[in-house]
Amino acid sequence: MIEKLAEQLVNLTVKQVNELAIFLKKEYGIEPSNSNTRGLEPLVDSSKKESSSSKEEKNIFNLILKSSGNSKLSVVKLVKEITGKGLKESKELVDNLPNVLIKESVDKKEAENLKNKFEEIGAEVELK
Structure with a gap:
């Protein structure tokens, strides 16, 4: 054996x-x-x-909004600020949750900063 x-x-x-x-x-x-x-x-x-x-090696991320949390208006304003889109377009993005791409090809430092901003207002964000 x-x-x-x-x-x-x-x-x-x-x-x-x-x-x-x-x-x-x-x-x-x-x-x-x-x-x-x-x-x-x-x-x-x-x-x-x-x-x-x-x-x-992963230094470039896509910022994906999973949930707006309790403060939807604050999230819409932040999306507007980050994307440069109008208020209506930003609201439509937030209304189409989950898994909405907010910003793509963001370096690690900026992605972490943006994620923290969203989390401070109660939103849920994922970096991919």
């Missing part, structure tokens, strides 16, 4: 080895170490680095 298991492990593809490592970590809390996996850890770590670096 041990010989068959060893043969199966030796014949795993790189993808299967990564899946096994993830499964063992998730189900049993077992993480690969350099001493007993001979090359398994770099494969797992590279996938972690890719996902974390893709999160770090």
Whole structure:
């Protein structure tokens, strides 16, 4: 039985080895170490680095209004100020909630500032 298991492990593809490592970590809390996996850890770590670096690289966001909260008029005014649209157009945007794109391709700092402004008046905003 041990010989068959060893043969199966030796014949795993790189993808299967990564899946096994993830499964063992998730189900049993077992993480690969350099001493007993001979090359398994770099494969797992590279996938972690890719996902974390893709999160770090995101510097441009779209500002999406999810809810106007209790102060709809204040939200309409802020939408008007941010978008440069007229009062009627801004009101129509706020009336078409949820998931209304307020501003796209905004840098991280500006997106956070705008999100904070909306949240201060009770609106719910998402950055994507």
